[in-house]
Amino acid sequence: MKEKHIEKLKEIVGQKAVTTEVEDRITYSFDSTRLEYLPDAVVQAKNTQQISEILTFANEENIPVTPRGAATGLSGGCLAVKGGILLNTVHMNKILDINPIDLLIDVEAGVITEEVDKSVSSYGLFYPPDPGSLKSSTIGGNIAENAGGLRGLKYGVTEDYVNGMEVVLPTGEIIELGTRTVKGVTGYNLNSLMVGSEGTLGIVTKATLSLLPKPAARASLLALFDQLTHAAQTVADIVSEGVITSTLEIVDNVTINAIEDYLKIGLDRNIGAMLLIEVDGHQGAVDVEAEIVKKVAAKNKAISCKMATSAKERDALWAARRAALSSLARVKPSTILEDATVPRSKIVQLVEAVNDIAQKYDMPIGTFGHAGDGNLHPTLLTDLRIPEEEEKVEKVIQEIFEVTVKLGGTLSGEHGIGISKAKYLSLEISPEVFDLMKKVKRTFDPNNILNPGKMYFDD
Amino acid sequence: MVKDKQKTKISLKKDELFNCSRCGNCLAVCPIYKQELDESVTPRGKLSLLEAVDKGVMDFTNRLSDKIYTCTMCNSCTVECPSGVALKEIFEAARLDLVDSHRYPEILDMLKKRIAEGHNVTFDTNEGRADWVKQIPGAKLEDMIKDSAEVVYFAGCVSSFSPRTFSIPRSIVQLLDQADIDFTLLGDQEWCCGFPLLSSGMEEEAKKLADYNVAKIKEKKAKMLITSCPSCYHTWKHTYARLSTEAVDFEILHISQYLLKILKEGKLSLNPLHMTVTYHDPCDLGRNSDVYEEPREVIQSVPGIQYVELEKNRAQANCCGGGGNLESLDADLAASIALAKAAEIADANVDAVISACQQCERTIGTALKKKKKELKKKIKVWDISELVLKSVQGK
Ligand SMILES: Cc1cc2nc3c(=O)[nH]c(=O)nc-3n(C[C@H](O)[C@H](O)[C@H](O)COP(=O)(O)OP(=O)(O)OC[C@H]3O[C@@H](n4cnc5c(N)ncnc54)[C@H](O)[C@@H]3O)c2cc1C
Ligand code: SF4
Ligand code: SF4
Numbered sequence: 001m002k003e004k005h006i007e008k009l010k011e012i013v014g015q016k017a018v019t020t021e022v023e024d025r026i027t028y029s030f031d032s033t034r035l036e037y038l039p040d041a042v043v044q045a046k047n048t049q050q051i052s053e054i055l056t057f058a059n060e061e062n063i064p065v066t067p068r069g070a071a072t073g074l075s076g077g078c079l080a081v082k083g084g085i086l087l088n089t090v091h092m093n094k095i096l097d098i099n100p101i102d103l104l105i106d107v108e109a110g111v112i113t114e115e116v117d118k119s120v121s122s123y124g125l126f127y128p129p130d131p132g133s134l135k136s137s138t139i140g141g142n143i144a145e146n147a148g149g150l151r152g153l154k155y156g157v158t159e160d161y162v163n164g165m166e167v168v169l170p171t172g173e174i175i176e177l178g179t180r181t182v183k184g185v186t187g188y189n190l191n192s193l194m195v196g197s198e199g200t201l202g203i204v205t206k207a208t209l210s211l212l213p214k215p216a217a218r219a220s221l222l223a224l225f226d227q228l229t230h231a232a233q234t235v236a237d238i239v240s241e242g243v244i245t246s247t248l249e250i251v252d253n254v255t256i257n258a259i260e261d262y263l264k265i266g267l268d269r270n271i272g273a274m275l276l277i278e279v280d281g282h283q284g285a286v287d288v289e290a291e292i293v294k295k296v297a298a299k300n301k302a303i304s305c306k307m308a309t310s311a312k313e314r315d316a317l318w319a320a321r322r323a324a325l326s327s328l329a330r331v332k333p334s335t336i337l338e339d340a341t342v343p344r345s346k347i348v349q350l351v352e353a354v355n356d357i358a359q360k361y362d363m364p365i366g367t368f369g370h371a372g373d374g375n376l377h378p379t380l381l382t383d384l385r386i387p388e389e390e391e392k393v394e395k396v397i398q399e400i401f402e403v404t405v406k407l408g409g410t411l412s413g414e415h416g417i418g419i420s421k422a423k424y425l426s427l428e429i430s431p432e433v434f435d436l437m438k439k440v441k442r443t444f445d446p447n448n449i450l451n452p453g454k455m456y457f458d459d
Numbered sequence: 460m461v462k463d464k465q466k467t468k469i470s471l472k473k474d475e476l477f478n479c480s481r482c483g484n485c486l487a488v489c490p491i492y493k494q495e496l497d498e499s500v501t502p503r504g505k506l507s508l509l510e511a512v513d514k515g516v517m518d519f520t521n522r523l524s525d526k527i528y529t530c531t532m533c534n535s536c537t538v539e540c541p542s543g544v545a546l547k548e549i550f551e552a553a554r555l556d557l558v559d560s561h562r563y564p565e566i567l568d569m570l571k572k573r574i575a576e577g578h579n580v581t582f583d584t585n586e587g588r589a590d591w592v593k594q595i596p597g598a599k600l601e602d603m604i605k606d607s608a609e610v611v612y613f614a615g616c617v618s619s620f621s622p623r624t625f626s627i628p629r630s631i632v633q634l635l636d637q638a639d640i641d642f643t644l645l646g647d648q649e650w651c652c653g654f655p656l657l658s659s660g661m662e663e664e665a666k667k668l669a670d671y672n673v674a675k676i677k678e679k680k681a682k683m684l685i686t687s688c689p690s691c692y693h694t695w696k697h698t699y700a701r702l703s704t705e706a707v708d709f710e711i712l713h714i715s716q717y718l719l720k721i722l723k724e725g726k727l728s729l730n731p732l733h734m735t736v737t738y739h740d741p742c743d744l745g746r747n748s749d750v751y752e753e754p755r756e757v758i759q760s761v762p763g764i765q766y767v768e769l770e771k772n773r774a775q776a777n778c779c780g781g782g783g784n785l786e787s788l789d790a791d792l793a794a795s796i797a798l799a800k801a802a803e804i805a806d807a808n809v810d811a812v813i814s815a816c817q818q819c820e821r822t823i824g825t826a827l828k829k830k831k832k833e834l835k836k837k838i839k840v841w842d843i844s845e846l847v848l849k850s851v852q853g854k
Pocket of ligand 2: 540
């Protein structure tokens, strides 16, 4: 970028909101993948108009622009792979309107996920998508990655809650997509296309999100199993009994040991797997469903299946599940969190395959995740400072993806493709579909200035 | 310039730096990030800069230094970090390196000079260090400075020189009198504990103060040192063993712990106070020294008190903005952190917020005053010693 470009940016957003100093650029060069790409300039945007002016100008001058939320992404989406402008959206963090009758909330894109939920709580409402990163991540980032969470099985993912949005196109136009209604079929559903587009089709500036009434009651259960296969079978059986739990999380033996090392809460280190299950709804339904869960677990040889009897006990269960990734992160210096997702009926095969791969390459892998969604997080534990490890990691990931696709699954359930999974796209997506995606990208962004270098669209 | 990269303090923290996964959990709790929304001053942002230096990608610069010092040293990031990175220790090491390479805020030179010449953090000479005693009815300084005593009350610089916080040491000596404790002050013989130097990265200077202060306590043949300042407490309790040449062979208690002890021994009798109060955990007492329960026990032992917790409490407590010398480097930022704290306190709907730190009392007090118009009712800001004295005096 040239001096005159920087000057122009300063004209648009003000002197203080633009920096080209290396100290700043370094801190905007990473996300939670820990990959690093230095942008040429970092810009703090305050409103839609500024973003529109920036994109208009960048499009004319052919300067790459990469939108960034809280940089908790796990696929490198907000990294300025081609340099240029790194556009920070977190200052756009106002909650604009809450409408408890229409069950809608209007927010700016930089609002932190948890804030959405907190701000509607007093109305007896909640915002269901709850990614593990919800205390830091932004709604813009959640929309761009179509983030999921622990409640996905019953409540779905971000996509299911985005009614509409304001978007700035790569060419600078400000458009509105979606509706404020429960239904809407006027034209192509570009609103949905934008969800999960990883910041490559437009920059989301505002969003209209839908809300739900808080369930009246909930019950949390913890089931322990000798063998992982029994736990996985329980997952499948609970659903086929007609119980759609709000949470159905699995934690394998490696992860249980890591949690015990970290929290020392008296988990049995020998158990093969545990399930954390939550049912919610009206008290009557909750009681019935909890009973069914217990029966199914017993039928599948659960060592035990206990319901939390107090808020304190429930919090303890959740703390253990939430500590899964943290605990694994303490085992080795580098943790690589994958996101393979298979049909629910194939979970056992996936976990067994992952264990075989772990043995074959002698690389510890802890697996936990949203079993009810078939979405697992095999987590590679390694030290990337050791030269050979990187190559090994590549091979392990390649093999995990190969089985995933073979089992009818997908490379990423919720973390996105970005750069870290771009090279595996062809495992899942046919050349025709890939080509179609490229055309969509070119239609939105003829000069390929918005978040270039992602999903390998331009190579 | 750093003379030798291998010899920097942060190079010893190489593994820790690498352990940060950049997960961003720490953003949610960092008081600086919550105000600035700028990655360049977040906990993980700071780590990325230190890693860049360690890897030789860049050198210590003034700009980098500003970013590292833009921190209240509240330690919230460490508590939140799933990977177990000890961030505050890393930031302390970085500050040592920054001082070594002469890249630190100019204002710290002033601080160093003031402490070296006046033995305290203010512009005043140390002679007036115990002037706060004068306003206590019937009290004479001579009576409070003895040749030897069981307990030394170490008031600390801020409470000794900042009139707004005089009520803390005044309350304490009155309580000690009331409880018939054999105590002494050090008067103008009390020197700064060294905390401001330590947290700025000036360890060598702090060592001299440690040696001096330890010798003074020994002269008094005291069995115990008590202090009302959490930073003094932290420094005495957790760094003097390392800094001081002489062994620290007396007990060190924060006033909240000491009050609990003498209450349990029945040395003070409390009258009811009918009010709803909450407690603010000072960073240096709570997160940094692990003292959470004693202040709560003291408060709740006052009859008639309705006690409520703040939304974020104990290890998760929000910082008031008063730490890490931030106030002298970026007063506006420190003030905005304090305002956020004040808002949390206002939400708790209490009559008073109790703290156990003169710095917190000052910053929170100022912030609540600024918010006066928005508040449903006036909220008092008291130190724990003030609360107990009011209860003892029955008013
Ligand atoms: C500890 C941890 C736990 C996690 N748990 C989950 C989980 O349970 N479920 C899950 O789905 N993910 C999870 N994630 C991944 C990550 O948090 C999500 O992908 C999240 O949505 C990213 O939000 P962000 O604000 O950090 O976005 P960033 O990382 O900043 O950006 C992500 C993508 O969004 C784009 N983007 C950002 N803002 C905008 C905007 N306004 N308009 C257009 N594009 C934009 C960026 O260009 C980038 O491509 C987790 C991550 C961590 C570190
Ligand atoms: S919480 Fe810990 S691991 Fe995560 S970004 Fe912050 S310092 Fe790094
Ligand atoms: S010590 Fe406190 S202010 Fe400093 S980086 Fe950590 S959380 Fe932020």
